[in-house]
Amino acid sequence: MAVFDSKKFQSSAATNTFAAKYRAQMAKRPFLLFGLPFVAVMVAGSFVLTPATAIRYEKYDRRVRQVTRDEELNMRRSARKVDMKEEYY
Template sequence: MPIFSRRRFLPSTPTSQNTSLPTLLAARYRSSMQRHPFLLFGLPFMATIVAGSFFLTPATALRYEKYDRKVQRMTQEEAMGLGKDRRKVDLNEEYYRLAAKDLYNWENKRVQRFKGEHDGILE
């Protein structure tokens, strides 16, 4: 008697006595997978990845919208740093205050650089 028998583990022709439906489907899938690996494994895998990205996009957007709502709870005045002790602003007063400044007589002054820092002057 040989060590390995010639009989296959799964019969080639299914019968109602020795094969159930899940075993039959798994055997057919395995044999088809050897012939068409991309069609039966690669394509469903890539389709799952792409579909998952489309399904997870709204969940991710919802997460960021919730964070934005939490951050935007400040009022506009709080964001500008204005509190109850702020100065009242009159547009006419501000206009005349800025118009009184001499904007054309100014002198360009260089900032003193740190020791060893390049000052940008080409010699």
């Protein structure tokens, strides 16, 4: 009994498309199937998350501000007196 090839016939028009070339390269190089999409997602995610982290730090900067000299003096005056016995015993 004769053994037939399992390779299907493809016309030259079908083999010249981008999808066919990509599929052929994918069989030879698994990086195109797994590595390239992973790297693309990581790079795109970095660009997407950059504005979100900027908003986070801007919010923190608005909340934390420098204390002026007058405010610092007022804080020192209104501070309670520290008593060693009260703190430790």
